[in-house]
Amino acid sequence: MHPVLVTVLQRLALGLATLVAVSIIIFISIEMLPGDFGQIILGQAATKATVAAFRAELGLDMPAYLRYFDWIAGVLQGDLGTSFSGRAASGQDRSREVAELIGPRLQNTLFLAGITALISVPLALILGISTALYRNTIYDRSINAATLTTISFPEFFVAYILILFLSSLNQWLPSLANVDASTPLGERLTRIALPALTLTLVIIAHMMRMTRAAIINLLASPYIQMARLSGASRTEVIVKHALPNAWAPIATVIAFNLAYLVVGVVVVEVVFVYPGIGQLMVDAVTTRDIPVVQGCALIFAVTYILLNLTADIIGIITNPRLLHPK
Amino acid sequence: MSNKAQKGDVLLDIKSLEIEGFSDEKWHEIIKGVDLTLRRGEVMGLIGESGAGKSTLGLAAMGYTQPGCRITGGSINFDGVNLAQMSDEQMRGYWGNRMTYVAQSAAASFNPAHRLIEQTTSSTIRFGIKEKAEAHKDAHVLYAALNLPDPTNIGDRYPHQVSGGQLQRVMTAMAMSPRPDLIIFDEPTTALDVTTQVEVLSSMRAIVEEFNTAAIYITHDLAVVAQMADVIKVLRYGEEVEEAATRQMLKSPKQDYTKSLWSVRALQKEEHTATDSIMSLRGIDAAYGTAKVLFDVDIDVPKGSTVAVVGESGSGKSTTARVITGLLPQSAGSVVFDGDALPERLADRTKEQKRRIQMIYQMADTAMNPRQTVRDIIGRPLEFYLGVRGKANTERVIELLEMIELNADFLERLPAELSGGQKQRICIARALAANPEFIICDEVTSALDQIVQEGILKLLLRLQSELGLTYMFITHDISTVKAIADQVVVMNEGRVVEQGSKTEVFQPPHPAYTELLLSSVPEMDPDWLTNLNAARNR
Numbered sequence: 026m027h028p029v030l031v032t033v034l035q036r037l038a039l040g041l042a043t044l045v046a047v048s049i050i051i052f053i054s055i056e057m058l059p060g061d062f063g064q065i066i067l068g069q070a071a072t073k074a075t076v077a078a079f080r081a082e083l084g085l086d087m088p089a090y091l092r093y094f095d096w097i098a099g100v101l102q103g104d105l106g107t108s109f110s111g112r113a114a115s116g117q118d119r120s121r122e123v124a125e126l127i128g129p130r131l132q133n134t135l136f137l138a139g140i141t142a143l144i145s146v147p148l149a150l151i152l153g154i155s156t157a158l159y160r161n162t163i164y165d166r167s168i169n170a171a172t173l174t175t176i177s178f179p180e181f182f183v184a185y186i187l188i189l190f191l192s193s194l195n196q197w198l199p200s201l202a203n204v205d206a207s208t209p210l211g212e213r214l215t216r217i218a219l220p221a222l223t224l225t226l227v228i229i230a231h232m233m234r235m236t237r238a239a240i241i242n243l244l245a246s247p248y249i250q251m252a253r254l255s256g257a258s259r260t261e262v263i264v265k266h267a268l269p270n271a272w273a274p275i276a277t278v279i280a281f282n283l284a285y286l287v288v289g290v291v292v293v294e295v296v297f298v299y300p301g302i303g304q305l306m307v308d309a310v311t312t313r314d315i316p317v318v319q320g321c322a323l324i325f326a327v328t329y330i331l332l333n334l335t336a337d338i339i340g341i342i343t344n345p346r347l348l349h350p351k
Numbered sequence: 352m353s354n355k356a357q358k359g360d361v362l363l364d365i366k367s368l369e370i371e372g373f374s375d376e377k378w379h380e381i382i383k384g385v386d387l388t389l390r391r392g393e394v395m396g397l398i399g400e401s402g403a404g405k406s407t408l409g410l411a412a413m414g415y416t417q418p419g420c421r422i423t424g425g426s427i428n429f430d431g432v433n434l435a436q437m438s439d440e441q442m443r444g445y446w447g448n449r450m451t452y453v454a455q456s457a458a459a460s461f462n463p464a465h466r467l468i469e470q471t472t473s474s475t476i477r478f479g480i481k482e483k484a485e486a487h488k489d490a491h492v493l494y495a496a497l498n499l500p501d502p503t504n505i506g507d508r509y510p511h512q513v514s515g516g517q518l519q520r521v522m523t524a525m526a527m528s529p530r531p532d533l534i535i536f537d538e539p540t541t542a543l544d545v546t547t548q549v550e551v552l553s554s555m556r557a558i559v560e561e562f563n564t565a566a567i568y569i570t571h572d573l574a575v576v577a578q579m580a581d582v583i584k585v586l587r588y589g590e591e592v593e594e595a596a597t598r599q600m601l602k603s604p605k606q607d608y609t610k611s612l613w614s615v616r617a618l619q620k621e622e623h624t625a626t627d628s629i630m631s632l633r634g635i636d637a638a639y640g641t642a643k644v645l646f647d648v649d650i651d652v653p654k655g656s657t658v659a660v661v662g663e664s665g666s667g668k669s670t671t672a673r674v675i676t677g678l679l680p681q682s683a684g685s686v687v688f689d690g691d692a693l694p695e696r697l698a699d700r701t702k703e704q705k706r707r708i709q710m711i712y713q714m715a716d717t718a719m720n721p722r723q724t725v726r727d728i729i730g731r732p733l734e735f736y737l738g739v740r741g742k743a744n745t746e747r748v749i750e751l752l753e754m755i756e757l758n759a760d761f762l763e764r765l766p767a768e769l770s771g772g773q774k775q776r777i778c779i780a781r782a783l784a785a786n787p788e789f790i791i792c793d794e795v796t797s798a799l800d801q802i803v804q805e806g807i808l809k810l811l812l813r814l815q816s817e818l819g820l821t822y823m824f825i826t827h828d829i830s831t832v833k834a835i836a837d838q839v840v841v842m843n844e845g846r847v848v849e850q851g852s853k854t855e856v857f858q859p860p861h862p863a864y865t866e867l868l869l870s871s872v873p874e875m876d877p878d879w880l881t882n883l884n885a886a887r888n889r
Binding site for chain 1: 444477
């Protein structure tokens with residue numbers, strides 16, 4: 026078997042092990058939330074009997090480890106459980122499957138993240154490469170200053186500034202991004218324009234600066250001097266000689282930022298009233314809707330692990346020492 | 352090339368060139384008004400110690416200055432144009448086209464991401480000298496001319512997939528591919544083992560002759576330059592010392608500095624006749640993980656003498672030192688020191704056992720803590736092994752400093768404030784501080800310039816006769832062996848090939864490997880390489 030394939034399989038196995046560990050941590054940390062779930066959800070007025078009935082319905086009367094295995098067994102079969110809200114103990118069973126709650130929200134989040142990534146990753150790479158090419162020029166300095174400025178402001182601030190100029194003073198773009206399953210694609214794209222722009226401004230500095238730094242770091246290598254002395258132009262030196270050796274650190278930073286787009290955008294979702302998974306999780310935490318919280322946390326963990334795994338693999342296949350062993 | 356003129360026409364004419372470099376917040380002169388004239392088809396050797404400015408001058412001959420350097424005066428006339436006044440953009444038409452460069456470290460100078468053939472032919476294709484297919488075919492011819500194995504396929508490999516000596520030859524092929532007028536060789540064989548060096552030198556010389564290319568060959572090794580150059584120019588502190596045709600320069604150098612460079616190789620030690628062994632290795636096997644690197648090594652070191660362990664990289668000489676010091680426990684055999692078998696692991700040895708065996712390393716730079724002063728560096732083993740503290744400690748440190756021909760002024764200095772030779776002297780003093788009987792010197796002079804080397808070797812010899820020390824001297828340099836050894840151990844691929852007194856080992860008949868090793872050491876005779884190749888081909 027090719028050694029790269031072996032390494033990739035090893036990483037996958039490690040990722041799986043990480044996921045198991047994370048699931049345990051998620052479960053334990055929710056166990057450690059203070060107070061009794063039944064009591065909190067039903068309120069102070071609830072009688073002991075109601076609380077006990079409610080706990081029994083939720084399965085909270087079972088020992089923790091049994092509940093963990095129950096949960097994991099469900100997850101492995103694609104069943105994330107049933108939401109705590111609207112259970113039979115509240116008079117009528119209106120409860121919904123967690124998957125059914127998370128599904129459309131996750132789609133929205135992935136849609137926004139995908140569009141943002143499509144804009145920001147190529148833009149960050151182009152800016153990173155061009156600032157490396159024209160380093161220490163006015164162009165380089167102004168791009169650096171601009172991206173540093175946008176990353177330095179909190180994202181809600183960037184969001185409100187954009188709303189002020191692009192939505193309020195000039196009515197170019199909608200300030201609300203409330204979409205649902207029936208919204209057509211064109212409409213959807215217009216509605217998420219402002220959140221996507223906000224997120225782009227927030228994440229671009231990190232990726233662009235890493236690209237620039239990774240390339241410049243290599244420019245002191247003897248093989249870059251050699252390339253120059255064999256008559257390679259500036260662009261050739263950067264694109265053909267430095268960039269191919271710089272992919273590993275760049276991929277890591279891109280993966281990190283893409284993960285952030287999935288798991289960390291709750292503030293932007295709130296500002297633009299976008300129905301993403303971040304809001305869902307925050308709501309679920311406040312209402313102690315444990316199956317939903319666990320489901321969201323697990324999805325976030327999978328996102329992180331998968332993206333970092335991809336970055337690792339890119340690092341491996343762009344390293345000729347690993348790809349073409351002796 | 353398009354305008355290949357007659358052999359003997361002036362190709363490169365450098366006049367009173369001045370170059371400055373920026374360091375420590377100010378500009379320093381690196382090249383102070385050097386003239387250089389090179390004719391077509393001529394090879395000039397540039398020699399000098401580190402800091403002489405030879406690499407800077409060699410690069411300047413291409414109109415290139417390293418980042419942080421600038422040309423402040425003079426002219427560089429290359430075939431009628433002044434490179435000193437051209438922009439990088441204009442110069443790019445010359446680089447990789449009419450002039451090419453062969454760097455010291457081929458391993459670092461090839462881009463790890465591209466195949467060798469692409470790198471070999473990139474400038475030839477870029478400048479439209481040849482079409483891709485034709486350039487690749489030509490590269491195969493060059494690879495063959497440079498004696499590379501499997502010339503039609505080796506180019507498909509990546510740099511990390513071939514050996515150092517092969518890479519250096521591929522780089523020569525790369526330099527030759529556009530058929531330039533001028534090639535700059537910047538210490539191209541310094542990083543190679545002697546037996547590899549001979550092969551690379553032969554193929555470089557043959558190909559330069561074949562295409563009648565002018566070349567500047569930069570090196571600090573006189574014997575190497577003697578084989579390669581028609582003319583030799585000696586540089587020191589950025590100035591020319593003298594220039595003459597190779598034979599004349601070797602026979603009768605005019606300047607004292609040049610003579611001193613020549614004399615270093617003449618250092619020879621009187622052989623000390625062997626007495627009882629203080630250190631004996633018996634049947635040592637050792638391995639790194641599952642890779643076995645030492646096989647049944649027997650070495651005897653007589654008390655008060657110097658045993659030189661010679662061999663090329665990978666021969667197991669440094670591993671032997673690691674076994675003796677206990678850093679790498681052997682898998683079989685025993686290390687007997689002064690009658691007692693030493694515990695295999697360093698952790699199991701007593702303080703006294705550790706004190707009696709000390710070590711000096713190749714890179715004095717990395718063997719010292721950069722944040723400790725000389726007083727701390729030498730004072731620490733005094734305190735640790737002998738319990739000498741306070742005023743007595745300082746006094747002893749000063750005594751040791753005087754022993755290594757330095758003085759109390761050095762007490763408060765940091766390693767960064769010392770020259771290369773001084774750093775190695777401090778390392779020697781640190782080893783002496785423990786009052787050892789046995790010192791392992793691992794390539795202690797190979798990172799130093801020849802004149803500095805001579806000083807260190809003389810110091811070690813004097814200390815040996817004054818203190819009755821026993822040395823195990825690990826080196827790949829045969830002239831160092833001649834200078835310092837009583838006994839010689841030749842190692843190859845983890846085995847002892849031959850051992851005995853210096854006279855025995857250096858006198859024929861030799862085992863095959865010793866013969867190969869000894870005959871590969873360049874000599875100051877300009878005909879040495881020619882004769883050697885003739886003899887080997889017979």
